[in-house]
Amino acid sequence: MAQVVTRSQRFTPEEWKIASKIKHKNAERDRAAAERLISESDRLDSETREQTDTTLEDVDKKIDQRLNDVKYWKKELEGKLDDIFREIDVLEAYKRRVEKAIEAIQEPLHIAQSCLANREKRYDIDLVHDNVQKELIKEVEIESGAHALLVRLLEQVKEQLRLNRKAKYNLENDIKNKFKAESIDSHVQNLSLTSPSLYLKNGAAKIEPNSFTEQQWENFSDVNIKNAEATRLNSVELRNIVDTNLQQTANDIQRQIELTDRAFDRRIWEEKDAKSKLETQCKDVTKLIDTMEENIKNVEKAILDKENYLKLAHTRLDIRTNRPEIELVRDPAQYKMVKEVQEIEDALRRLQERLNESHKKLKDLDRNKLLILKDIQVKDNTIRIDEAECLSGIRKSLKINQF
Numbered sequence: 355m356a357q358v359v360t361r362s363q364r365f366t367p368e369e370w371k372i373a374s375k376i377k378h379k380n381a382e383r384d385r386a387a388a389e390r391l392i393s394e395s396d397r398l399d400s401e402t403r404e405q406t407d408t409t410l411e412d413v414d415k416k417i418d419q420r421l422n423d424v425k426y427w428k429k430e431l432e433g434k435l436d437d438i439f440r441e442i443d444v445l446e447a448y449k450r451r452v453e454k455a456i457e458a459i460q461e462p463l464h465i466a467q468s469c470l471a472n473r474e475k476r477y478d479i480d481l482v483h484d485n486v487q488k489e490l491i492k493e494v495e496i497e498s499g500a501h502a503l504l505v506r507l508l509e510q511v512k513e514q515l516r517l518n519r520k521a522k523y524n525l526e527n528d529i530k531n532k533f534k535a536e537s538i539d540s541h542v543q544n545l546s547l548t549s550p551s552l553y554l555k556n557g558a559a560k561i562e563p564n565s566f567t568e569q570q571w572e573n574f575s576d577v578n579i580k581n582a583e584a585t586r587l588n589s590v591e592l593r594n595i596v597d598t599n600l601q602q603t604a605n606d607i608q609r610q611i612e613l614t615d616r617a618f619d620r621r622i623w624e625e626k627d628a629k630s631k632l633e634t635q636c637k638d639v640t641k642l643i644d645t646m647e648e649n650i651k652n653v654e655k656a657i658l659d660k661e662n663y664l665k666l667a668h669t670r671l672d673i674r675t676n677r678p679e680i681e682l683v684r685d686p687a688q689y690k691m692v693k694e695v696q697e698i699e700d701a702l703r704r705l706q707e708r709l710n711e712s713h714k715k716l717k718d719l720d721r722n723k724l725l726i727l728k729d730i731q732v733k734d735n736t737i738r739i740d741e742a743e744c745l746s747g748i749r750k751s752l753k754i755n756q757f
Contacts, residue, residue, distance in 0.1 A: 414543065417539055417542055417543045418543065420539055421536060421539050421540065421543060423572075424532050424535050424536045424539065425536060427532060427572070427575045428529055428532040428533065428536065430575070430579055431525050431528050431529045431532065431575060431578065431579060432529060434525055434578075434579050434582045434583060434586075435522065435525040435526065435529065435582075437582070437583075437586055438518060438521055438522045438525060438582055438585070438586055439522065441518060441586045441589050441590070442515065442518045442519065442522065444593065445511060445514060445515055445518060445589050445592075445593060446515065448511060448593050448596050449508065449511045449512065449515065451596070451600065452504055452507055452508045452511055452596060452600070453508065455504055455600055455603065455604075456501060456504045456505060456508065458754070459497055459500055459501045459504070459603075459607070460501075461752075462493075462497055462607060462611065462752055462754065463494065463497040463498060463501065465748050465749055465752055466490055466493040466494045466497060466614070467494060468748060469490055469743075469744045469748070469749065470487070470490050470491070470494065472739050472743050472744060473486070473487065473490070473739055473740070473744070475735070475739055476732075476735065476736050476739060477732065477735065478728075478729075478732045479729075479732065480625075480732050480733065480735070480736040484617075484621055485617045485620070485621065486614070486617045486618055486621045486740065488617075489610070489613050489614040489617040490614055492610060492613075492614075493607075493610045493611065493614050496606055496607060496610050497607055497610075500603040500606065500607060503599065503603065504599070504600075504603065507595070507596060507599055510592060511592065511596065514588065514589050514592050517585050517588070517589075518585055518586070518589055520585075521578075521581060521582040521585040521586070522582075524578050524581070524582070525578055525579075525582055528574070528575055528578050532575075600756070601756065604754050604755070604756050607754045608753070608754040611749075611752055611753075611754065614749075615745065615749065618740055618741075618744060618745040618749070619745070621740060622737060622740050622741050622745065625733055625736050625737050625740065626733075626737060628733055629730055629733035629734065629737065632726050632729050632730050632733065633730060635726055636723060636726045636727060636730065639719055639722055639723045639726060640723065642719055643716065643719045643720065643723065646712055646715060646716045646719060647716065649712055650709065650712045650713065650716065653705055653708050653709045653712060654709060656705050657702060657705045657706065657709065660698055660701050660702045660705060661702065663694075663698050664695065664698045664699065664702065667691055667694045667695045667698060668695065670691055671688075671691050671692070671695065674687075674688065674691075
């Protein structure tokens with residue numbers, strides 16, 4: 355099949371020249387534009403490179419400054435943490451002192467209470483509310499009060515230890531965060547344009563909404579340090595209070611123990627003196643009883659003797675009644691014998707009265723001796739309780755050392 359041959363468009367030489375000029379002009383324009391773009395790109399590259407390098411240098415400086423700030427606050431926190439660590443250790447030792455003091459008070463308190471219980475075994479007139487009793491009661495009150503005081507003080511120490519540990523926790527947590535921040539910023543500081551681990555991340559250039567201002571950051575650590583220091587100072591003050599109370603408590607208890615012991619010494623001396631006087635009195639009464647018994651024997655013998663005289667007088671008078679008639683004369687002999695009988699009967703009456711009085715007095719003396727012996731037993735019992743059971747017994751080794 356035959357093809358239709360199309361005739362190509364023909365241009366004039368003038369059109370060719372115009373077209374060439376246009377192409378050349380366009381090429382020149384494109385070249386100039388390209389050269390300008392290249393020049394501007396070189397200029398922009400140079401400009402931005404300088405700006406970027408300046409910014410990078412400034413960023414490095416900011417990171418350096420930030421690292422210095424983090425290190426400064428970390429050092430401040432670590433210094434305060436050392437202070438809190440030492441204070442916790444010291445306060446723990448004070449806590450053990452208070453616990454030992456509470457335990458140490460139990461013995462003298464028990465001893466004082468035991469002495470009071472033992473002294474209840476006194477009886478009769480010796481069951482007296484004397485100075486020993488008063489001092490023992492005061493001793494129990496002081497030791498009971500000291501025990502209650504130290505228990506409250508121990509609770510305060512425990513609470514202060516809790517606050518110290520809370521401050522320690524806050525400091526440690528802050529230091530831990532500072533250490534992490536320092537590690538992160540140190541890593542950031544060591545990154546360079548040639549680091550192999552560089553990468554792009556969309557949205558990296560932003561301020562985290564949960565971030566804090568530098569002032570807030572500084573205030574946070576500053577508050578932790580100030581709170582820790584205030585807590586430490588409170589702990590030091592509490593230790594001073596503990597020292598004062600432990601010393602005062604030990605002094606008060608020891609002073610009262612000495613007062614009680616002196617009261618015991620005085621009372622025991624009084625009891626022994628009273629017992630000695632009673633024993634002397636008992637000896638005197640015993641001698642008097644012996645004398646009275648001898649006196650009774652003598653009076654009884656005198657009565658027997660007088661009765662013989664009376665028998666003689668009665669016999670004579672009775673026989674003389676047998677005189678006959680006119681011989682029954684009221685002669686001087688008769689009068690004298692009648693008078694003799696009266697005298698003897700009067701003597702017998704008086705001797706019998708003395709005998710009765712002597713028997714009564716002997717009974718009184720025997721009763722008095724029994725009372726004295728009983729009183730001596732009372733004194734023996736009291737002396738045994740106060741001296742053997744208390745002062746020289748359970749109180750012998752009683753001594754309060756400084757807590």
